Each structure stands twice: as C-alpha cells, then as structure tokens.
Amino acid sequence: MTESFLPHMNGVTGSVLQILRHLERTGHEALVIAPDAVDIPRTVHGASIEPVTSIALPGYRDVRVGTATARSISASLERFRPDVVHLASPFALGWRGVSAASHRGIPAVAAYQTDIAAYTERYRLAATTAFAQNHIVRLHRRATLTLAPSGESEQQLAALGVDRLRRWGRGVDAERFHPSRRDEQWQRDDSGKVIVGYVGRLAAEKQVEDLRAVQQLPGVRVVIIGDGPSRSRLQAMLPGAVFLGHLDGDALARAMASIDIFVHPGESETFGQTLQEAHASGVPVIATGRGGPLDLVRMGIDGWLYRPGDLDDFRMRVADLAGDARKRRAFGRAGRTAVEGRSWETICDQLLGHFEEARELHGVDRSLRSPRLRRPELAVPATGRRWQRYVALGDSLTEGLCDPAPDGALRGWADRLALLLSARGGLHFANLAVRSRRVRDVCGEQLTRARELRPDLVSILIGANDLVKSHVDVEGLATQLEDTVRTLREDGADVLLVTPFLPDRRAARLFSERFADFASRLARIAERHGAILVDTDLHPELPARPNWGEDLVHLSSRGHRFLAYRVGEMLGVPHAETLGALDQVLHDVDATTRAAWWRRHALPWVWRRMRGRVAGDGLLAKHDDYVYIGRASVMERRIAGR
Structure with missing residues (x-):
C-alpha cells in the first residue's frame, strides 16, 4: 500500500518500483493498492495495480490522496491473501491499510519516509501539526514493525513511544548515476x-x-x-x-x-x-x-x-x-x-528479512492472546448481525448532553444508535451513562449494573474527563478499562469501544497527545479481546465546530447524529452512511455567541470546581433498566421481564 504511485514520480514511488522489481526477480507475488490517477498502469514488474478512489491534493494537481475505506481495503486483502502488508510512507491510505491488516490478522510493516508533522509546520498549518504527529504515532504503534530510514528519525519515533523499530535505508542505482x-x-x-x-x-x-x-x-x-x-x-x-x-x-x-x-x-x-x-x-x-x-x-x-x-x-x-x-x-x-555497497538488491534483500521478522513477531503476538476471547470476526461485524440487549456505558457524551428531544429529555448518540439497531426487529436498551463520570465509574458501578442486565452488546465511550486532568496515568486508565472489556467478553457480550475525542479548539490541543496515546491503547485492547473499535480519528470532521454544542465541550445534536451513524455503519446497519447524509440535510445548527457561552457554561463550571463539585453529582442514569424499542414479541416480553 502506497500513498503515492505512478504516473506521479517521487521518492516514495521510486522506492516502491524498486521493491516490485526485486520481488519479481526473487519469485514473489505482489499487489499494489494506490490512489487512482489518470494513466495509472494496471501492472508493473509482474504486480497487479489496484487503484482506489482518490482526490487531488491542493497545490499538486497530479498528486492524488487515496480515500478508500478500511472495509474496501479489507476486502482486497481477503481476495489477495498476502503474507505481509507493506505500508510505504503511510498516512491516510496507510491508516486504513494497517487497520484492515489488523482486522484480517496480517502482519504490517510500515516504512517511515515522510515527516508529515514537519510539513504541516512548514506550510504554516500549526492547527494540524499535533494531529499529524499523533496520527503518525498511532499508525506506527499499530503496525507490527516500523522501518526508520535514518538514525535521527529512529530516535524521534522512539521518543514518541513507537517500538519495534528497525533501520532500513534506501538503495541507489549506481549504474545509472555514475x-x-x-x-x-x-x-x-x-x-x-x-x-x-x-x-x-x-x-x-x-x-x-x-x-x-x-x-x-x-x-x-x-x-x-x-x-x-x-x-x-x-x-x-x-x-x-x-x-x-x-x-x-x-x-x-x-x-x-x-x-x-x-x-x-x-x-x-x-x-x-x-x-x-x-x-x-x-x-x-x-x-x-x-x-x-x-x-x-x-x-x-x-x-x-x-x-x-x-x-x-x-x-x-x-x-x-x-x-x-x-x-x-x-x-x-x-x-x-x-x-557502492548500497545497491537496491542489497536493500531489498534486507526488506525481505524484515518481512519475515514481522511474520514471526505477529505469530508471537497472536499466541499471547487468549484463544477463548479472541474473536477477530467481530473487528468488522457482518452486515445483518442482530443484538437484542444493548447497554451503553460512559459519561455526558453518552448520556446525551446538548442533544434535547422535543419533550426536553436527553437523547445522544447511543440512544440514536439504539433506534438504528432496533430496525432489525426490536431492541432492549439501557443507558447507564451519567455526566462527569470517569473510567473508574465505568469499571465500577456501571459495570456491575451492566452485568446484572446480561447484555449481548455493550458500548463504552469514556476517558475524556480523566485525560483533561492536570496529572493522568494513561497506562493505568487503559489497564482498568481492559479488565472491564475482558470481563464483559467473558460474559459473552460483544464490546464496542469508541475512542474519546476533542473539539477543534486551540485549548483542546494541549491534551491531544494524551488522547492519541489512550486511543492507541484502546486499539490494542480491542485487538487482544476481539472487541469492536470505532476509531474517531478516522473521522476528522467530528471535531468541527458545527458538531459541538453551545458549551463547546459536548456534542451538539448534529454531532450526536454524526457519531450514531458512523457507529451504525461500523456495526453493519444497512445504509447507515446514506441515512446519515440525509439526516444532516434535514437539520441545521444555530451559532452561539461568546458572551452566552461564558454566562451559561464557563462560569458555572468554574463555580462548581471551586466548591469541589461536578455536574453529575446526585444524578442517576436515565435508563437504569431496559426500555424496549420496537414491537415486542412474546419472547421479547419474557426477556424484558427477567
């Protein structure tokens, strides 16, 4: 998988061509997944080229950015059945590639070749620099092996927490350049x-x-x-x-x-x-x-x-x-x-050695997981799968703050998701989320109540309130949450993990590195225990201002709708993406003034903090027991009465 390919020629394309030439010479079979472009070839050095949907990069008319979904790439991998996925300078398409490889149980080798974060700084896009760096870190942490081209880049990646680093340079055509x-x-x-x-x-x-x-x-x-x-x-x-x-x-x-x-x-x-x-x-x-x-x-x-x-x-x-x-x-x-000693043949032989090492490491990783808990088919659930008892855990985002129904009650993305799921024949739904709750609450009282309800699907969106504290133990939070996921999976429930996210605000960028680290750990938890991961980082439009309420810290109705449809799409709800697009057309969001924000939200929050209180003090879950959504059958009434 490459972010750049013919007919656009650059360093990434050149490296990929040399690798393909060596694979053909040494008897290996290769498939290239690359952004579609005019005059892109269909075969190169015996390798099939599979173009994917792309858009033009601003400022570079001939440079395309791949926009294929992880699901479509997963389908391509299923057809080709590779031994290893090589990610050439991964960023956008590469992220979907490493996700698809993980879901299919295929080792992935990521070659770090472009310092995207430095590029955003050079182009004066400071607002996206932190996002770019965190995205790169998460991607390379998720890969089985990362190849760094130089000593300095290896040190930079190691300092950011990327492990399993190997040095892999580039060859030179010493016959042509002479x-x-x-x-x-x-x-x-x-x-x-x-x-x-x-x-x-x-x-x-x-x-x-x-x-x-x-x-x-x-x-x-x-x-x-x-x-x-x-x-x-x-x-x-x-x-x-x-x-x-x-x-x-x-x-x-x-x-x-x-x-x-x-x-x-x-x-x-x-x-x-x-x-x-x-x-x-x-x-x-x-x-x-x-x-x-x-x-x-x-x-x-x-x-x-x-x-x-x-x-x-x-x-x-x-x-x-x-x-x-x-x-x-x-x-x-x-x-x-x-x-003279850096021929492409020597460099590509080293690459084949890295491929083999990645396969060995991947085998070790899989052997360390519990076979009873490992259910990789849940990573990308099949369309048509039906759940009967759904429980939502979390804080104010899942409770539904800033998403009022016509009668004044709170809705939220989880309630909206329950409606989508109920279209398959009815659903029993409980929402145990309460504002201001933290990881310890989900792993404590909410988990206890959820187990009493014996759900077959549990969603967890938690962590934001912990991560914005002055001091936080990200690893400790992830460990607590992993114990909860393990417990629910042992009970036989499918677990839906949603990575916490931040609004697109300058103040929020102070915490972006923590959120990225926590999300990376959630991805590994999902992989270890066969949970379903909804990675909100794959939806960069979610932090946009229209998706956030007037308090600027909770999702607006539009944001809750957006998240519900994205999760529904992940769970295989038929036509979720189309329904979401239609829903957005039918709604509008009013803007709020800065003065109103200070009066209604910022000052009350400061006052509560000064008194050692939080917004959720004294509140109970809005749906502590199952409510039925849909037409109840006799059997479903019996389930509800248990």
Missing part, C-alpha cells in the same frame, strides 16, 4: 562558473529559497532541477538561477553528474535519496545538518553539513568547495565509494 555521465559542457558558458545544483520538488518544505544565500557568490551559477507548486515564487526570488523543470531517466543522470556541487537545504528529510544519487555521480554534497543527511554526508570526507537555519554557514560551505576544485574531486570520489 561519474562517467558527466558532461563538461552542460549548462556552462565561457565564464567558467562553478555549477551549484539542486534536484527535487519545488515546495515549501524543501526550503529552496535558501539558495538566495549563494546565488550572488562570485564564480557560482545556480541550477535548479524539478517542479512543484513553489516554482513561480522561486523564479521571482532567484532571478539569476536556471530552472530546468522536471528531468528523469538518463537526462537526470547526466545533469546530476555534471553538477559541481550538490546542495540540499530542506530540514524535514527523513532520508535524502537525491544526496545518494549525487554521491553515486561523484558530486560533493552540502546539506543541512538535520534528519537523513546526518547519516549520508560525512563531514570533511564527501561533503559538508551546515547548521540548520544558518545561511551564513551555508554560504561559507559553498564558497569553500566552489574555490577548491581538488577538494571537490576528492569529496566526489569518497562519495562514490560510500554508495
């Missing part, structure tokens, strides 16, 4: 200027504008190879530079070998494939001292690393090599020698 392809006349005039060249995408994260620091150096000519959304802006900023556009194949190899000094100013590179290609071409490299270049450039041997952000240091390093042809040749020879 010093013999150098053309002494390429882009040269009678002035004899030294060519300082950049090769890569022209985008904000590449920091190509930093070449302004060297374009005025005496005897230097700047040549830029590549294309992208920043090209017109860069041409205005670098009027003296030569822009050659996109090159590939032999034309690119000739250009790379003909450069005198290769520069790469980007600070978000997890590896740096073009640096290897420059070395293979016998060209010295100057790059920023951060990320992948730290592993590829040896200071004073085959290039220079300058201090990140220090353009004076950058200029000095370029001037040093521009004025010393002997040093350039010595650095170039050393770079060529360094990459």
